[in-house]
Amino acid sequence: MPDLSRWSAIDRALGFSDRSRPRRDDDWLREEERALIPLFGRRSEQYAVPPLEVTKICLRLRRLIQECIPCEMDESRITTPHGRIITSKVLLAAQEAGGREHRSCVAFCLLINYRWFQQEARAELWDSSLHQLRKEACAVVAKAIIDDEQDMAYLMHDILLRRYSIMIDGAPTKPANVIEKAVDLHAIRVIGSSGFQKCIGHLWRGWLVTDPDDPSVFIDYKDRDDTNFLVHMDPNRMRVPKYQNVAQLLFSLIYLALYTAAVNTVNPTGVLDGAEVIMYAFTVGFVCDEVVKVYKAGFRILGFWNGFNAILYSFLVVSLVFRIVGLTAPTGSDTRIHYSTLSYNLMSFVAPMFWSRLLLYLDSFKFFGAMLVVLKVMMKESIIFFALLIIIVIGFLQAFIGLDLTDDNVAGDAMFILEAMIKAVLQSPEFAGFESFGPPWGIILYYCFAFVVMIILLNILIALYNSAYSDIYDNADDEYLALFSQKTLQFIRAPDENVYIAPLNLVELVVSGLLEWWMDKKTYERINDYIMGILYSPLLFATAYFEMRVARDIRRNRARGEDDDDVVEEWEQLSQELDFEAEGWVKTCEAVKPNLEDDAAAVEVRRLRAEFEELKAAVKEMSKASGGTSKDSAAEDPADGRSGGGDGTTTDRGTSGTA
Structure with a gap:
């Protein structure tokens, strides 16, 4: 337990503590260098393992996998535990590929080969099945290595969280760790391993945190077993993914309440009331948060929900623009009423999206998470349907417009044609009116369009949905774990020095714009601690109480010699009273x-x-025994004959002599 005095603990709870390390006079130069030069790759000695050596290990493992999977076979022969393909000797050989010094990067190198074989499967379609098998073999070996590692500290810090690079085109790639690679590649077999999920659990709870001096390094949270309430009243604990998710859910509920109040209280004059002002301020904060995430983590972080939120925020921004345009007109004028009505209509239009947005923060629960995984895969499968639909609609639309132009050289029925085609897609075709389009070709074309869309394309969509659901249902648990891992990774992939959860990031914009450019870093960090300590004080009380209770459980587990996250189940309560060996x-x-x-x-x-x-x-x-007996018998018979003959001779001699 850290030795904290009463007042220092209170200062820490309010964010007044000096958490910065002793700084040297040249630290300002280091900060400028960090801003100008990428964090990774500035010096070769910063790599845990030289990229060239990591690449060599990747090539050794590639040769091993190719030798173990020389031809196509049933995938179950590779994935079955204790199979004859991926044996203990293969696992031992894979670990020996890195040697004693670089054994920690073997799992990372296997994921690199996973990506290589995936690329080969796409490039060489004639051997796609073979490359897919080799890809799965890489995942099986990586999972076995992670599950077999008994040293949890070595597993988390060296195998899973340490970043490695390989050489491509003579230059090292951007460093990444096993957690990031597995999530990016959607290697659900590796993600579903016990050691991987244990590491994700520690990251989610905040037991593994980024180093303040180097965000690329993860360290243990030393105060997790401290039962002092004030110790956990630290604003920096809001970096924990679990607490960020709770805070985002609370802010989303407030955002939804503000939206409900704004929609249900229409102001005839078009003037923005208090609820609308706060709601639009929240919207600006959320938009800034999305932009900053993309800027820091890159486009790889983009997903379904980013696009969903972009559409929602776009409607709200346009609604705000219409409201501002209306406010420029005189009170009671038609222009003001028109734009105010448009603004409220757009705001009401996105109500389903507002409520659906809550699912983004409920996916940490298994029920909602599994449902969202199925929905996401179905939406991806829908791309094939909509691609075919767009091509067919364009073709038939051109035909109908051509028939319309043939009559009077004017495309006056374009809207009617579009409406009728949309109704056909929605299973409500309208055949009346097409008899006049170049009879009889117009009605024949519409019958063909209805048949293609309603019979063929919609059945293709149903088949795609059925296939997607079956694939997800077979791997529902692993898919949920992959979704949860991706959610955890989003919180820690682009860490901020000062965590201002949207819409509180607007406060950060004001503070940084006013102070950061001229104030020294130490003073700026202290001011941010003051502000975060005040803003997050209600949440910090709840998180500190929760962590204090968890710390007691950790101490009990350590007293029993168990892991910190161990939970005593029903079947373990009497385990100490039994001695199976005796x-x-x-x-x-x-x-x-x-x-x-x-x-x-x-x-x-x-x-x-x-x-x-x-x-x-x-x-x-x-x-042998019978052969020895026969030889002995054969040897004894001639001896007896010679002995008898001798005796006889002697006897004869004696007899003759006597005679």
Whole structure:
């Protein structure tokens, strides 16, 4: 437990503590260098493993995977645990590819090969199945390496969170870690591993935080076992993804309440009331937050919800513009009433999007998360349908307009044609009116269009939705874990020195615009701590109370010798009162447990072979014994004959002599 005095703890709770390290006189130069030069790649010694060495390990692993998967086969042979393809020897060889010094980057190199084989599958369609198998083999080996690692500190800090680079075109790539690579590649098999999710859980809870001196490095949160309430009243704890998600959900509920108040209280004069002003201020804050995320993390961070929010914010911005244009006109004028009406209509139009926006912050719950995964995949599959639909609609639209132009050389029925085609897409075709379009070709064309859209294209859409749902249903848990990992990564991928959650980022814009450009960094950081301590004080009380209770659980777990996040289940409550080894139950279980390493048929063949070898040895011994007996008998018979002959001769001699 850190030794904090009473007043220092209170200062920390209010954000008044000096959290900066002792600074040297040349630190200002380092800050300018950090702003001008990218954080990664400034010096070669900053790489944990040289990029050239990482690339060599990738090539070794590539050769290993190619040798293990030489031809196409059933995917289950690769993914089955204790299979004959990905054996313990293969896993050992994969770890040896990095040697003792660089063993930590093997999982990262496997994900690089995962991406390489994925690219090959797209480029070489004739061997696509083979490359897909090799890609899955990379994921299987990476998952096995992560699951088999027993040292959790080494797993999290060195294997999963340490960033590595490879050489491409003679230059090192942007450093990335296993967490980022797996999420970007959507390697759900790796994401679903126990060690990976344990690391994600620590990041989500804030037990692993970014180093204040180097945001690319993750360190342990040292005060997680401290039961002092004021210790956890730290504004910097708002960097924790879990607390950011809660704060965003609260701000979204407030945003929704402001929108409801603005829509349900229409001002006939068009003047902005208090709820509308705050709502539009929230909108500006959310827009700035989206822009900053894209600027810091790149376009890879963009997803479905970014596009969804962009559409929502665009409607609200246009609504605000209409309102401002209306306010420039005199009170009660037709222009003012017209633009005010347009503004309220646009604002009311996006009500379903406002309520649907809540799902963005509820996806941390498994029910909503799994549902959103299915929805996202279905929307992706819809792209094929809409691509075909657009092409067909354009073709038929051109035909109908051509028939209309043939009659009077004027395309006067264009809106009627568009409306009728939209009704056909929505399963409500309107055949009346097409008889006049170059009879009989107009009505024939419309019948063909209705048949293609209602019978063919819509059934294709249903089939695509069914396929997407089946694919997600088979991997629902892994897909949810991938979604949760991506959500966690969004909070930590572009860390801010001062966390101002939208719409509080407007405060940051004001503070940074007024102070950052001329004030020294130490004073600027202290002022930001003061402001965040005040703004987040209600949330900090709740988070500090929660962390204080968690700290007690951590201490109890450590007293039992368990992990910090261990939870005592029902079946573990009496585990200390049983000694299976003393009871002999361990031997009983080992005697009856199945052998998962070998196939049952192979085990039976080995047993028969051993019995055959024993029988062969026994027959050999018997043949040796019988052969030895026959030789002894053959040797004894001539000896007896010679002995008898001798005796006879002696006797004969004696007899003759006597005679």
